[in-house]
Amino acid sequence: MIGLSLIEIRDGSLTRGGRRILDGVSIDIRPGQIVTLVGPNGAGKSALVKVALGLEILDRGEVRRAPNLRIGYQSQRLVLDQTLPLSVRRFLTLTHSQPVTLLQQTLADVGVPHLLDTGIHTLSGGEWQRVMLARAILRRPDLLVLDEPTQNVDIMGAVEIYQIVARLRDDIGCGVLMVSHDLNVVMAATDQVYCLNGHICCSGHPADVSRDREFQRLFGPAAAATLAIYPHNHDHTHAPDGSVGHGDGRGHEHGHEHHDHGHH
Amino acid sequence: MTVIDLLSFDSFVVRAVAAGLGVALIAGPLGCFVVWRRMAYFGDTLSHAALTGVALGILLGVDPTVGIAGIGLVMGLLLLGLQQQRRISTDTLLGILSHTALSVGLIVVSFMDTVRFDLMGYLFGDILAVTTLDLAWIYGGGAVLLAALAAIWRPLIALTVDQDTAMVEGAGRLPVRLTFMILMALTVAIAMKVVGILLVTALLIIPPAAARRFATSPEGMAAATVLIGGTAVISGISASFIWDTPSGPSIVAAAALLFALSLAAGLVTDAAHGRK
Numbered sequence: 001m002i003g004l005s006l007i008e009i010r011d012g013s014l015t016r017g018g019r020r021i022l023d024g025v026s027i028d029i030r031p032g033q034i035v036t037l038v039g040p041n042g043a044g045k046s047a048l049v050k051v052a053l054g055l056e057i058l059d060r061g062e063v064r065r066a067p068n069l070r071i072g073y074q075s076q077r078l079v080l081d082q083t084l085p086l087s088v089r090r091f092l093t094l095t096h097s098q099p100v101t102l103l104q105q106t107l108a109d110v111g112v113p114h115l116l117d118t119g120i121h122t123l124s125g126g127e128w129q130r131v132m133l134a135r136a137i138l139r140r141p142d143l144l145v146l147d148e149p150t151q152n153v154d155i156m157g158a159v160e161i162y163q164i165v166a167r168l169r170d171d172i173g174c175g176v177l178m179v180s181h182d183l184n185v186v187m188a189a190t191d192q193v194y195c196l197n198g199h200i201c202c203s204g205h206p207a208d209v210s211r212d213r214e215f216q217r218l219f220g221p222a223a224a225a226t227l228a229i230y231p232h233n234h235d236h237t238h239a240p241d242g243s244v245g246h247g248d249g250r251g252h253e254h255g256h257e258h259h260d261h262g263h264h
Numbered sequence: 265m266t267v268i269d270l271l272s273f274d275s276f277v278v279r280a281v282a283a284g285l286g287v288a289l290i291a292g293p294l295g296c297f298v299v300w301r302r303m304a305y306f307g308d309t310l311s312h313a314a315l316t317g318v319a320l321g322i323l324l325g326v327d328p329t330v331g332i333a334g335i336g337l338v339m340g341l342l343l344l345g346l347q348q349q350r351r352i353s354t355d356t357l358l359g360i361l362s363h364t365a366l367s368v369g370l371i372v373v374s375f376m377d378t379v380r381f382d383l384m385g386y387l388f389g390d391i392l393a394v395t396t397l398d399l400a401w402i403y404g405g406g407a408v409l410l411a412a413l414a415a416i417w418r419p420l421i422a423l424t425v426d427q428d429t430a431m432v433e434g435a436g437r438l439p440v441r442l443t444f445m446i447l448m449a450l451t452v453a454i455a456m457k458v459v460g461i462l463l464v465t466a467l468l469i470i471p472p473a474a475a476r477r478f479a480t481s482p483e484g485m486a487a488a489t490v491l492i493g494g495t496a497v498i499s500g501i502s503a504s505f506i507w508d509t510p511s512g513p514s515i516v517a518a519a520a521l522l523f524a525l526s527l528a529a530g531l532v533t534d535a536a537h538g539r540k
Contacts, residue, residue, distance in 0.1 A: 017351070053432050073432040080425065083472070084300045085479045094422035095433040119480060135429070145432075 005030055006069060006143045006175045007052050012061035014047055021047045023199045024061070029143065034169060034176040036186045036206075038230065039196035045179045046076060048196060049147050052177060072141030074132045076148045076179070080120060088115045088123075092135050102138070110134045110164055125152035129161060137168055144168065146178045159226045162187040166226075188228035195232055206230045276392050277505060283394040284497030284515065286402040287458045287467070290409055292490035294451045295468035296475075296482065297444065300424050304469050305355060306343070309362035310336045310452040311464040315369030317453070318386055319376060329401050329453045336449025339365065344445075389460030389512030391501060398457050409450050416440045421482055458497070459512035466516045471496060474523040477530045492522050 006029045014022040021044045029035050029052075037045050050056040051063060053073060080086065092103055100116075107113050110130040115123070123131060129149060136144055146165065150158035166189040169176055180186055186193055186206050195201045206228035298307050314332040321331025339361055346357050373381060385393065413420075419440045422430035430436060456464045471493040472485065479485030500515030 050428070053428070055428055055431060071432055073429055075426055075429050078426040078429060081300055081302070083476055084424065085476070085481055085485055086425070087480065090481060091425070094425055095419070095430055095435045139433075 008064045010062045012058045036190040043197045072136035074136040126157045280391045288493030290406040293486040296472045299472040305358045307465040312362045313365035319372040332453035340445035391511040470519040474526040
């Protein structure tokens with residue numbers, strides 16, 4: 001199956017400014033698969049994304065990309081300087097010209113068909129997230145990389161964005177690598193969750209809680225179908241300095257070795 | 265002096281206006297990027313280093329403009345190199361480079377008492393003393409500079425909006441940032457003929473700041489910046505001619521006045537919209 005991966009990172013380590021940011025991380029994204037990366041602040045989620053994008057080079061380990069892989073990227077840090085005047089149309093075509101019909105169609109796909117000639121500084125948080133998503137999908141990518149696409153959006157806005165992403169995955173069959181700041185509530189359509197804290201703490205599938213009464217009452221039936229709980233299964237704990245200690249002694253279910261931390 | 269004398273091409277006034285408008289044309293689009301990319305402090309570093317460039321140019325017997333552009337390039341490369349370490353932030357690095365360069369320049373100049381050296385002219389500019397050779401530099405160098413900027417315009421805008429996204433979309437293949445740094449060094453070398461070392465950054469950032477309110481696209485803002493810069497140049501030279509004020513500071517003061525007017529216009533329109 002390795003030959004089919006869009007991106008495969010094997011045993012990747014990254015040290016910056018004397019700090020070990022990634023430590024022996026392995027992930028794998030296949031066509032049509034939705035992979036969600038969760039983890040606390042400073043866990044190295046964005047660093048791992050940059051490695052996948054080729055913007056950061058690993059100190060150790062290996063990155064394999066499918067040949068001619070086309071990536072659509074929505075950056076977490078894209079904050080526009082107020083001094084730079086820009087319309088949505090211009091924002092979407094910064095690096096590649098596109099026919100207007102495609103621009104309008106793509107904006108309609110993400111639910112904001114009326115924004116083409118709006119100045120981007122006047123957009124709301126939710127509209128801005130959708131416009132950035134539109135830019136990421138505009139060139140029909142093989143892999144969609146979304147770094148916290150639901151940032152500054154309320155829970156219903158997040159549900160809508162997740163629905164758009166799931167539909168896009170079905171429509172163009174792209175793989176999706178998504179970073180989420182929420183440790184427990186992830187997109188229900190996620191095929192694989194990786195919990196990252198320097199290393200992969202655990203990985204697995206989100207639990208199907210869409211029919212759970214409490215969950216439905218909390219988010220409403222539509223949202224409950226879109227969201228899911230990811231049950232973490234850690235075999236270790238992290239001290240405040242990030243070092244790893246023994247956890248509650250539960251099983252080593254998702255088999256991950258931590259030789260470097262000397263707790264074996 | 266008659267009106268005809270004043271307007272003949274030999275007249276220093278005509279040369280001054282031609283030089284000033286040429287510099288406004290070059291500094292406009294470049295200055296927009298300085299504002300968008302928050303590089304005002306880098307502009308200061310380049311211009312402070314220019315004094316060393318002038319001194320080296322005179323010592324080596326080459327045109328000071330070449331010396332300034334060369335030293336500017338060295339500063340840019342030095343900064344790129346120093347940024348590779350991450351312990352000391354860019355604004356601190358720029359502060360170190362900027363003031364070291366100015367100090368070294370002043371020390372070198374102090375050894376040059378055998379050469380006639382118009383320090384005040386270099387520090388504050390003397391547009392009324394512009395020569396035909398200066399004009400050739402401004403228009404010849406300016407044409408090359410603007411052509412190069414046009415060539416990297418699109419990827420540079422994309423990289424300015426967000427570097428990572430632009431790189432992923434394939435905009436980082438050309439050495440766009442290095443080219444931009446060279447263009448900035450050249451612009452400072454050319455623009456300091458008009459306003460001097462200490463005021464070059466003002467000419468780069470005040471007109472774009474004044475133009476922001478009137479623009480809805482990057483190109484529109486660049487055009488509005490050129491218009492505002494040109495207006496500041498003509499107003500400043502006129503003031504300098506009529507009241508015998510120093511030319512460089514007069515141009516910068518005129519630009520600041522235009523910025524204040526644009527700010528006031530903005531407050532008035534915002535208030536009008538607020539009432540609706």
